[in-house]
Amino acid sequence: MGAGVGTGLRVLLATVCGVSVANVYYAQPLLDQIGADLNVRAGGLGLVTGATQFGYLLGLVLIVPLGDLVSRRLLITAHALAAAAGLVAVGLSGDAVVFFAASAFVGMACVVVQVVVAYAAALSAPGQRGAVVGTVTSGVVAGILLARTASGLVADLLGWRAVYLMSAALMLVMAITLSLLLPRDSGPKARVPYPALISSVLALTAHDKTFRVRSVLGLLMFGCFGAVWGSIALPLSAAPWHLSAGKIGLFGIAGAAGALSAGRAGRFADHGHAQAVSGISLVLLTLSWAGTRAAPYSLPLLAIGVVLLDLAGQALHVTNQHLIVGSDPAASSRMISSYMVYYSVGTSGGAIAATSLYGLAGWGAVSALGAGLSALALLVWSADRLRQRGQGHPSPQGRETAAPTSSANDKSRQPAREHP
Numbered sequence: 001m002g003a004g005v006g007t008g009l010r011v012l013l014a015t016v017c018g019v020s021v022a023n024v025y026y027a028q029p030l031l032d033q034i035g036a037d038l039n040v041r042a043g044g045l046g047l048v049t050g051a052t053q054f055g056y057l058l059g060l061v062l063i064v065p066l067g068d069l070v071s072r073r074l075l076i077t078a079h080a081l082a083a084a085a086g087l088v089a090v091g092l093s094g095d096a097v098v099f100f101a102a103s104a105f106v107g108m109a110c111v112v113v114q115v116v117v118a119y120a121a122a123l124s125a126p127g128q129r130g131a132v133v134g135t136v137t138s139g140v141v142a143g144i145l146l147a148r149t150a151s152g153l154v155a156d157l158l159g160w161r162a163v164y165l166m167s168a169a170l171m172l173v174m175a176i177t178l179s180l181l182l183p184r185d186s187g188p189k190a191r192v193p194y195p196a197l198i199s200s201v202l203a204l205t206a207h208d209k210t211f212r213v214r215s216v217l218g219l220l221m222f223g224c225f226g227a228v229w230g231s232i233a234l235p236l237s238a239a240p241w242h243l244s245a246g247k248i249g250l251f252g253i254a255g256a257a258g259a260l261s262a263g264r265a266g267r268f269a270d271h272g273h274a275q276a277v278s279g280i281s282l283v284l285l286t287l288s289w290a291g292t293r294a295a296p297y298s299l300p301l302l303a304i305g306v307v308l309l310d311l312a313g314q315a316l317h318v319t320n321q322h323l324i325v326g327s328d329p330a331a332s333s334r335m336i337s338s339y340m341v342y343y344s345v346g347t348s349g350g351a352i353a354a355t356s357l358y359g360l361a362g363w364g365a366v367s368a369l370g371a372g373l374s375a376l377a378l379l380v381w382s383a384d385r386l387r388q389r390g391q392g393h394p395s396p397q398g399r400e401t402a403a404p405t406s407s408a409n410d411k412s413r414q415p416a417r418e419h420p
Helices: 007-025 028-038 046-062 064-068 072-092 096-109 112-123 126-158 160-181 194-198 200-207 209-229 233-237 245-270 274-292 299-325 329-361 363-390
Strands: 399-401 416-418
Touching: 007 046, 007 072, 007 096, 007 112, 007 126, 007 160, 028 046, 028 096, 028 126, 028 160, 028 233, 028 245, 046 064, 046 096, 046 209, 046 329, 064 072, 064 112, 064 194, 064 329, 072 096, 072 112, 072 160, 112 126, 112 299, 112 329, 126 160, 126 245, 126 299, 194 200, 200 209, 200 329, 209 274, 209 299, 209 329, 209 363, 233 245, 233 329, 245 274, 245 299, 274 299, 274 363, 299 329, 329 363
Parallel strands: none
Antiparallel strands: 399 416
C-alpha cells in the first residue's frame, strides 16, 4: 500500500508520461508528408498509427506486467533508453517497411507510460490515488497535445524526420534524469509466474466484471480517438483547407480540455462520484461528433467537437483506471497493462478503420463510425448500471465483490470493488 506521492514526484512522473507518450502521436499531423516521402497511399496511412499501436500492444502484454515482479524504476529508465534508439531508427528509415518496423519498436518502448501510471498508483495513499493518477494522466494528455502541435511545426521547418531525431535526444536526456531522481520501489513484489502475468488480461476479462465493463468502455472510447486523430490530417490537408502539417498540429491545442478534465475526474472519483463522471463523459463523447463531423466545412465546429471529445475521453479514462486499480494496488502493473490492451486495440482499430473508410466514402463515414462507437459505449455503461441496481447496489457507496485478479496464486484474495 502506498504511503503517498508528493507534488514534486507527481510533476516528474507526469513529465515522464508526457514526453514518452508524445512519441506515439507525432505522426498524426504528418500523414501527408510521410505518405509522400515513403510512397504510402492514403488508404494505407492508418498503418502509420497502427504499427506503433501494434508495438504498444505487445509491450502491454509482454513488458508492463513485469513491474509487479521487478523494479519499476529500472523498467522506466530502460524503456526510455529503448525509445531513444527506436526513434533514431524511425528518423533514418529509408522505406515504408523499415519505418513501420521501427515505429512498432517505438510503440513497444513507450509502454513506459503504463509502468509509470502503475508505479504512481502503487506509491499513492488510498485517499489520493484518483488525484495522483489524474495528475499523471494530465501529463499524458499534455504530451499528446504537444506532440500533435510541435511535430507539425517542426516538420514545416525541418521535415518530418527531424521530429523523431529531436525526440530521440529528448528521451536520452529523460533516461539520465530518471536514473538520478526516481525513488526506489517500496513494498513486496508479487510472487506470480511470468506466464500468469502476461495472461492477466484473459483472467481479468473472464472473472472481473468491473474490469470487463471498464475495459470495453476504454476500447470503444479509444476507438473514437483513433478514428479522429488517426485520420484528421486527411480532410484538413485536402480541399478546401489545404492546411500544412504545422496548422493541422495546432488542432492539438483544442485537446487542452482533456488535460484539465483528467485531474478533476480523479478528484471526483476519490470522493465517490466515478459513475456520475462516467455517464456525463459518455454523453459528451457522443455529442462531440456533431462538431467533429464538420471537418470538411467548418474549422470552428471541428475545434468544438475535438474539445468535447478530449475532455470526455480523458475523464472517462482516469475514472476507468481509478476503479480498476482500487481493488489491489500491489497488482497495478498487470491491471493497468491489461486495461491498456483494450486501449491499444481500440486506438489502432479506429485509426485503420477510419483511414480505410475515408478512402472509400469520405469524412462522413468516419464520423458515423465514431458516433456509433460512442453510442455503443453509452449503451454498455447504462446496461451495467441497470445490472448493478438489479443486483442490489442502489447507493453511491455500494460495493461488489470481484473475482480473483490475475492468477492461481491470488485465488485467496477477493477484494471488494467500489461502484460509486
